[in-house]
Amino acid sequence: MTNLLTRYKQAVRKQNVYYSKGIAGELGMGGESLSSRHAWTKGSAIRKVGVLFVAICFLLYVLWGTLTVTIADSTEDILSDETVHTRLNESYLVCNEIFVDHRVFVQDHRLHDYETLTMIYFVTPTYPRREQIPELIRLSNTLLHVPRIHWILANDHYACNAYLDGLLRKIGLPFTHLASPMPESYRKKKPMPRGVANRRAAMQWLRQRNITNGILYFGDDDNTYDLRLFSEIRDTQRVSMLPVGLIEEYVSGPVVRKGKVVGFLDSWVADRRWPVDMAGFATNLAYMALYPNASMPYKPGYEEDLFLRSIRLNLNIIEPKANNCTEILVWHTQTKSHERTTLRISNKYLDDRSNLGALIRSLNEMGVAHYSDNEGQTAVISKNGKAKPISFFLS
Structure with a gap:
């Protein structure tokens, strides 16, 4: 065993000596060849570094341009929404979806298709104020969906308003524009009987033209109307009634039992026989023509009551609308007024x-x-x- 190990070590020493001489020969005798190879390798490395440097510069140029645009955009919007840059844990719930159009009140017929419908004379008292025109535009966009309607707009002003007249022409509805100022003697009263002069002027206009075929309805310019209202009141025979939402504390309207009006729900009774809102009833003009002296007095809070008394209304002839007065089709909404x-x-x-x-x-x-x-x-x-x-x- 010892002899084998000794011979193995001697063989390893000989190999080391051989390789050492070979390397020395390369270094001494073949130095020129090694130098040339080393020079080629060094030049290749320089070229690679140069290409890499150019690529890095190009990449930095592109990134810098993008960063500059982003910074410019962000500085222009000083009040940017922080939520844009923050991941929000937002969610939503789809409660229902219907993709079939089931609308009933779509004007897809020619005007002559409605010629047999009873005309509704929609009387709107209005007065000059900052919110007047926006209110009337909003109301007109409801009335535009209603066939066979004539809009009587009575303005509490001493002269005709050219802008208002132009607006009505632009809307395209049949209309009558009245200038019907309140008598000065009533302007100083508190509370002021607003709208009475306008409604009286509209009734006078109807009488002067002997219009007895149609439905009279008083609709304020700031109310909110369900389109079903117009279909409901159109077949009024004498006087129809329905609830009005947002009146005083809650609602104003008839109490109905077995299809007949038996009383009234209203938070302000005040000895009124007919405690209803102006938007809570409609009158057939043929029935009103039976009482040529029918009128509306300048008595704040009692205008509806005294008008209905003047046409000799009684419980037995009242026609409850809006599904036996269980639905609200008109709301007494009010816009907050501001000084001009x-x-x-x-x-x-x-x-x-x-x-x-x-x-x-x-x-x-x-x-x-x-x-x-x-x-x-x-x-x-x-x-x-x-x-x-x-x-x-x-x-």
Whole structure:
């Protein structure tokens, strides 16, 4: 065993000596060849590093351009929504979906298809105020869905309003525009009998034209109307009634038993025989014509009661509508009123250099806001989140 190990070690020593001599020969005798190979390898490495450097520079250029655009966009929107940059745990529930159109009140017929329907004379008392035009536009978009309707708009103003007249023409409904100012003696009373002069003027207009075929309904300009209301009242024989929502504490309407009106639900009785809201009844004009002296007095809170008394109404002839007065088809909604403001803006900027002139004159015609050179609230114009004088834009 010892001899074998000794011979193995001697063989390893010989191999090491052989390889050492070979390497020394390469270094000594073949030095030129090794140097040339080393030079080639070094040049290749430099080229690779150069290509890699160019690629990195190009990548940085692209990334820097994208980053610059992102920063610019973010700085322009100072008041950006933080939720855009935050992952939100949002969820929603689909309660129901219907993709079939089941609407009943869609105007898909020609006008002559409705010629046999009874005409509804929809009387709306209104008065000049900041919210008047928006209220009437909203109401008109309801009435546009109703066939065979004539809108009597009675404005509490001493003269005809050209803007209001143009608006009614643009809407396209059959209409009568009345200027029916309240007598000055009643304007000082508290509470003021608002709307009475307008309704009286509408009834006088109907009498003067001897219109006795149709349905009379008093609809305020700020109420909310279900389209079913018009189908319900159209077949009124004498006087029909229905509940009105949001009256005083809750609702105002008839109490019905076995299809007959037996009483009234209303939070303010005040000795009224007929404690109903103006929007809670409709009258057939043929029935009203039987009482040529029918009228509405200037007595706040009692206008409905005394009008219905003037046409000799009694419980037995009242026709309950809205599914035996179990549904509300009209709501006494009210828009919050604001004082009309004056916008301070120099008249020299209201020319055709911008839209401001036409826009502000339109607001003035609608009664939303006046404008003045030296009075009122200064008009504010801004750009990039900073208020600037009008001269900055129109100099």
